[in-house]
Amino acid sequence: MKNLLSILTILIFSAQLSICQHYYDDAFTAQKTDSYSIDGVGDESFWEQCDWYDIEYIWIPYGTAMSAGDFTGRVKFAWTEEVLLVLAEIEDDVLSDVHPDPQDNYWNDDCFEVFLDEDYSGGWHQTSYNAFAYHCAINEEDVIDSGDDNAFNVYVNDHVDFNLDTVDNTHYVWELAITVYDDSFNESNPTNTTVTLSHNKEMGIAVAYCDNDGGSERENFIGLIDVAAEHYNSAWQDASVFGKLTLNDPDAVPEGIGITAIPAEDIKVFQDNNSNLIIENPAKTGEKITISVFDLNGRLIMESSESLDERVLLNIHNITQGTYIINLRGETMNYSKMICKY
Numbered sequence: 001m002k003n004l005l006s007i008l009t010i011l012i013f014s015a016q017l018s019i020c021q022h023y024y025d026d027a028f029t030a031q032k033t034d035s036y037s038i039d040g041v042g043d044e045s046f047w048e049q050c051d052w053y054d055i056e057y058i059w060i061p062y063g064t065a066m067s068a069g070d071f072t073g074r075v076k077f078a079w080t081e082e083v084l085l086v087l088a089e090i091e092d093d094v095l096s097d098v099h100p101d102p103q104d105n106y107w108n109d110d111c112f113e114v115f116l117d118e119d120y121s122g123g124w125h126q127t128s129y130n131a132f133a134y135h136c137a138i139n140e141e142d143v144i145d146s147g148d149d150n151a152f153n154v155y156v157n158d159h160v161d162f163n164l165d166t167v168d169n170t171h172y173v174w175e176l177a178i179t180v181y182d183d184s185f186n187e188s189n190p191t192n193t194t195v196t197l198s199h200n201k202e203m204g205i206a207v208a209y210c211d212n213d214g215g216s217e218r219e220n221f222i223g224l225i226d227v228a229a230e231h232y233n234s235a236w237q238d239a240s241v242f243g244k245l246t247l248n249d250p251d252a253v254p255e256g257i258g259i260t261a262i263p264a265e266d267i268k269v270f271q272d273n274n275s276n277l278i279i280e281n282p283a284k285t286g287e288k289i290t291i292s293v294f295d296l297n298g299r300l301i302m303e304s305s306e307s308l309d310e311r312v313l314l315n316i317h318n319i320t321q322g323t324y325i326i327n328l329r330g331e332t333m334n335y336s337k338m339i340c341k342y
């Protein structure tokens with residue numbers, strides 16, 4: 001009996017380990033927006049604040065290279081409290097949809113896939129809703145995920161609102177708004193609850209493209225994550241191969257610290273034409289502050305202690321072009337502003 005208990009303990013512990021692990025440390029950031037339009041055109045201003053991530057790893061056939069013009073892709077992420085937003089630019093020489101039944105061989109037609117693990121748990125999801133593998137068809141309508149033990153290849157069209165826009169004969173834009181469900185989702189429940197998104201929330205994410213150029217099967221499967229050979233086709237089954245997506249709201253003020261000394265609208269943070277960061281504070285408070293520059297993945301790029309006089313100048317020549325979050329923190333203030341370094 002004692003041995004049996006020991007074995008059970010080991011099994012349970014092993015199961016917990018397998019549920020919580022993540023094989024890769026790829027990190028991505030989604031930026032907050034309050035409004036959007038799913039029209040296949042990424043011209044909303046918030047998309048400019050989001051980084052592109054290349055869809056560049058050939059999962060099938062593993063480790064091979066694409067011919068010029070066959071496929072290129074890149075993706076970016078944003079969010080509101082209601083949805084995760086995905087924008088992808090795809091180059092594909094032939095759009096192909098040879099299996100007319102959306103539930104038949106959906107992965108063998110041209111198809112844009114978003115893999116989403118609401119709570120970043122990792123772990124097996126092929127036969128559960130621990131995570132979702134949203135296979136979006138080029139008909140701009142059908143979204144299929146493998147279901148659970150009771151339901152195979154289920155329609156989850158109401159999870160993803162998407163639009164596929166044709167730019168020219170070989171270039172396309174996919175724009176998606178994904179309503180987020182947690183692992184309590186049940187396909188037979190007509191009133192599944194959805195998850196409200198918030199600043200700093202972490203979710204498991206991967207993206208891939210199934211490229212079929214006219215045959216009966218996809219010729220290539222190209223993904224966002226640089227997986228090992230053993231995981232060349234694991235994403236549809238195992239959320240542990242996903243990367244981490246962090247939701248960022250640049251306007252969020254950390255709890256317990258507010259701007260008390262100076263109204264936020266009175267502080268101006270911008271870059272001048274000589275690659276200097278300028279902070280203007282008409283209140284001339286002289287408060288000792290720490291100026292921190294973060295990239296969109298939350299990495300600290302540089303930091304400086306200054307006195308918040310009427311005008312503070314900080315040399316940022318050595319920072320590469322891109323979007324950054326500037327944080328000013330002092331005894332009575334905590335203020336963040338996003339800037340584009342050019």
Ligand SMILES: [Ca+2]
Pocket residue numbers: 036037038039040041042043044175
């Ligand atoms: Ca749009």
Ligand SMILES: [Ca+2]
Pocket residue numbers: 069070071092093094211212213
């Ligand atoms: Ca192709």
Ligand SMILES: [Ca+2]
Pocket residue numbers: 117118119120121122129130131183
């Ligand atoms: Ca999960």
Ligand SMILES: [Ca+2]
Pocket residue numbers: 092093094095096110211212213214
């Ligand atoms: Ca294709």
